[in-house]
Amino acid sequence: MRVYLDNNATTIVDPNVFAEMEPYFVQSYGNPNSLHQFGSESHPALRKAMDQLYKGLNASDNDDIVVTSCATESNNWVLKSIYYDHILNGEKDHIITSEVEHPAIISTCKFLEKLGVNVTYLPVNEKGIIETSTLKDAITDKTALVSIMWANNETGMLFPMKEISQICRENGILFHSDAVQAVGKIPVDVQELDIDFLSFSAHKFHGPKGVGGLYIKNSQALSPFFHGGEHMGGRRSGTLNVPGIVGMGKAMELAVENLDFEKNNVRRLRDKLEDAILKIDDVFVVGTREERTPNTILVSVKGIEGEAMLWDLNKSGIAASTGSACASEDLESNPVMEAIGAEADLAHTALRLSLSRFTTEEEVDYAVLALRKAVIRLRSISSTFAHTPDWHESKL
Amino acid sequence: MAKDDLIGGSIWEEYSQKVQDLMNSPQNMGEITDEEAKAQGGKLIVADFGAESCGDAVRLYWVVDEETDIIKNAKFKSFGCGTAIASSDTMAELCLGKTVDQAVKITNIDVEFAMRDNPDIPAVPPQKMHCSVMAYDVIKAAAASYKGVDAESFEDEIIVCECARVSLGTIKEVIKINDLKSIEEITNYTKAGAFCKSCQNPGGHEEKEYYLVDILKDTRAEMEQEKMSALADAKIAGTESEMAFDDYTMVQKLKSVEAAIDKDIRPMLVMDGGNLEILDIKDTDDGMTDIYIRYLGACSGCASSSTGTLFAIESVLRETCSPKIRVLPI
Numbered sequence: 001m002r003v004y005l006d007n008n009a010t011t012i013v014d015p016n017v018f019a020e021m022e023p024y025f026v027q028s029y030g031n032p033n034s035l036h037q038f039g040s041e042s043h044p045a046l047r048k049a050m051d052q053l054y055k056g057l058n059a060s061d062n063d064d065i066v067v068t069s070c071a072t073e074s075n076n077w078v079l080k081s082i083y084y085d086h087i088l089n090g091e092k093d094h095i096i097t098s099e100v101e102h103p104a105i106i107s108t109c110k111f112l113e114k115l116g117v118n119v120t121y122l123p124v125n126e127k128g129i130i131e132t133s134t135l136k137d138a139i140t141d142k143t144a145l146v147s148i149m150w151a152n153n154e155t156g157m158l159f160p161m162k163e164i165s166q167i168c169r170e171n172g173i174l175f176h177s178d179a180v181q182a183v184g185k186i187p188v189d190v191q192e193l194d195i196d197f198l199s200f201s202a203h204k205f206h207g208p209k210g211v212g213g214l215y216i217k218n219s220q221a222l223s224p225f226f227h228g229g230e231h232m233g234g235r236r237s238g239t240l241n242v243p244g245i246v247g248m249g250k251a252m253e254l255a256v257e258n259l260d261f262e263k264n265n266v267r268r269l270r271d272k273l274e275d276a277i278l279k280i281d282d283v284f285v286v287g288t289r290e291e292r293t294p295n296t297i298l299v300s301v302k303g304i305e306g307e308a309m310l311w312d313l314n315k316s317g318i319a320a321s322t323g324s325a326c327a328s329e330d331l332e333s334n335p336v337m338e339a340i341g342a343e344a345d346l347a348h349t350a351l352r353l354s355l356s357r358f359t360t361e362e363e364v365d366y367a368v369l370a371l372r373k374a375v376i377r378l379r380s381i382s383s384t385f386a387h388t389p390d391w392h393e394s395k396l
Numbered sequence: 397m398a399k400d401d402l403i404g405g406s407i408w409e410e411y412s413q414k415v416q417d418l419m420n421s422p423q424n425m426g427e428i429t430d431e432e433a434k435a436q437g438g439k440l441i442v443a444d445f446g447a448e449s450c451g452d453a454v455r456l457y458w459v460v461d462e463e464t465d466i467i468k469n470a471k472f473k474s475f476g477c478g479t480a481i482a483s484s485d486t487m488a489e490l491c492l493g494k495t496v497d498q499a500v501k502i503t504n505i506d507v508e509f510a511m512r513d514n515p516d517i518p519a520v521p522p523q524k525m526h527c528s529v530m531a532y533d534v535i536k537a538a539a540a541s542y543k544g545v546d547a548e549s550f551e552d553e554i555i556v557c558e559c560a561r562v563s564l565g566t567i568k569e570v571i572k573i574n575d576l577k578s579i580e581e582i583t584n585y586t587k588a589g590a591f592c593k594s595c596q597n598p599g600g601h602e603e604k605e606y607y608l609v610d611i612l613k614d615t616r617a618e619m620e621q622e623k624m625s626a627l628a629d630a631k632i633a634g635t636e637s638e639m640a641f642d643d644y645t646m647v648q649k650l651k652s653v654e655a656a657i658d659k660d661i662r663p664m665l666v667m668d669g670g671n672l673e674i675l676d677i678k679d680t681d682d683g684m685t686d687i688y689i690r691y692l693g694a695c696s697g698c699a700s701s702s703t704g705t706l707f708a709i710e711s712v713l714r715e716t717c718s719p720k721i722r723v724l725p726i
Binding site: 303304305306307308311315345347348349380381382383384385 | 453
């Protein structure tokens with residue numbers, strides 16, 4: 001049996017999404033900017049997809065939702081164009097983000113630092129989220145942008161978006177969020193939140209890879225990242241990815257329709273899996289269930305290194321993920337693990353299980369058995385498990 | 397970066413079949429009790445290395461025959477990734493039947509080599525070498541415990557590259573003897589830095605006391621110093637002219653070239669209302685010395701400046717300074 005529990009990495013394309021996309025590969029494959037029939041016949045589907053995206057995020061018609069190639073592009077665009085538009089001219093000099101952002105934010109900020117931008121990386125608490133007081137303290141009159149993720153990819157922990165938005169508004173600072181792990185899992189309403197920029201990616205909510213978006217409030221100015229033709233109203237040049245846009249629109253529609261299903265059914269299966277995991281001795285799960293996206297569990301299994309755990313689970317057909325340094329190509333440990341995992345040693349023992357609306361009860365039951373099997377085998381090999389009797393007392 | 401690096405692969409694809417098999421079913425995993433050791437006719441030795449907080453920890457059990465020092469049994473337990481399990485297993489296997497003194501000579505490279513399917517293809521990707529292959533340290537700890545000495549006593553020299561166990565002395569020696577100018581060359585000569593690469597530059601997987609980049613810089617500076625004092629000695633001895641151009645420092649080369657240009661070239665150019673200036677002088681990888689010049693005055697527009705004049709300048713410098721000189725007008 002093959003069970004996919006790595007939905008925070010990417011998701012299966014919903015077959016209904018795929019069906020909507022298919023005609024735009026082999027039948028209506030024209031360039032939508034061409035005047036002829038081949039080009040124009042894709043327009044109704046593109047308009048429908050844009051409607052689905054606007055509705056999904058509750059954007060106003062005065063806002064822009066610009067389709068990009070992925071959330072990494074959206075994040076790069078916001079950060080670098082804020083630099084071009086507000087920092088390079090000396091008006092501002094400062095960007096605030098958190099130390100647990102995705103590399104699409106962190107690496108871009110490091111690059112901007114080399115160009116002379118001051119960047120504050122807000123620390124996180126033991127739950128892996130920022131305290132808003134640290135944000136207040138970091139703001140200066142030269143702060144151009146605050147960029148804080150909506151939900152953390154490793155832990156699923158939700159950040160205090162409403163408070164962050166208010167602080168930004170009170171200080172007249174632009175607010176961006178990398179919301180890839182939130183869109184499709186929890187309600188994301190850009191008007192209710194009052195946010196300037198928001199990045200998302202289709203493949204995280206059962207859409208295709210290679211297509212994402214950037215929400216821009218009130219169509220406000222932001223220099224383009226891709227210069228070229230007049231695609232996307234001149235905001236993002238490059239021939240429109242017609243099947244990708246159609247697929248992302250459909251995926252957004254289905255994801256929003258399924259938000260209650262996420263909240264109830266996905267959550268129930270996640271909780272069932274979590275209950276079973278917590279029956280294993282000496283495990284530690286990050287955050288309460290309410291504080292997280294409904295599909296995510298980050299667990300530390302004492303005495304078992306994360307990559308070894310993935311290896312055993314993979315042998316049983318289970319796809320999971322680890323923030324363990326040993327499993328990454330550069331062997332660098334993940335900052336969110338370091339920040340919250342001092343006692344639980346998450347940097348080496350973290351296991352991330354992330355479900356989706358396609359995860360079945362049967363799969364969860366099977367995963368529980370596979371996990372127990374892996375724990376028994378690997379703890380029998382472990383040199384650090386047997387001789388830590390006081391672990392129970394230090395359990396958080 | 398090149399074609400093979402663009403799609404980052406799973407590091408699992410780089411594990412040898414032997415590594416994968418040992419990860420799935422290690423052969424020497426387990427513990428040995430005092431009673432078992434006695435029954436097997438030897439002394440029980442237990443040694444630990446690493447810690448969970450470092451990401452890898454291994455415990456080694458030996459049963460050693462106290463008459464012959466031969467390791468009669470070896471088992472391990474390990475907290476670590478799959479390759480740590482496989483390499484600990486291989487390490488225990490390699491200890492079997494050896495004397496303690498022989499076992500201390502087992503290196504991490506020996507362990508890695510034993511796990512290869514094909515002698516030419518590494519058993520684990522390079523970044524896994526430093527953290528998951530920890531044989532040497534735990535064997536050293538076990539041997540120290542057996543002999544009742546300090547583990548450091550096995551270390552008679554400073555080891556720069558833990559993976560290949562290359563000492564500081566060896567690295568400095570090969571740089572000097574072979575006139576090495578890059579880290580790649582050091583790696584080719586000694587294998588230092590070939591595996592986990594931590595010792596190449598600061599900022600690698602592991603923090604080191606010595607880095608190849610600094611050793612190279614310092615050794616080159618030492619060589620330069622030695623050369624200078626040799627030159628000074630030669631001057632005193634009146635044998636300066638015997639110093640080859642190749643052995644000059646950059647400043648000495650520049651001075652020598654300037655002198656030749658002043659004496660034999662400038663007068664020739666000035667007659668036609670031209671001149672030249674030296675912009676830069678560089679030693680190249682192919683053993684040549686490139687001299688970058690800019691023509692001034694009438695020379696700068698002259699058709700012959702890139703043909704006949706250039707040829708004349710080059711031949712004068714090759715004759716008076718070094719046959720390895722190349723003149724490049726900019």
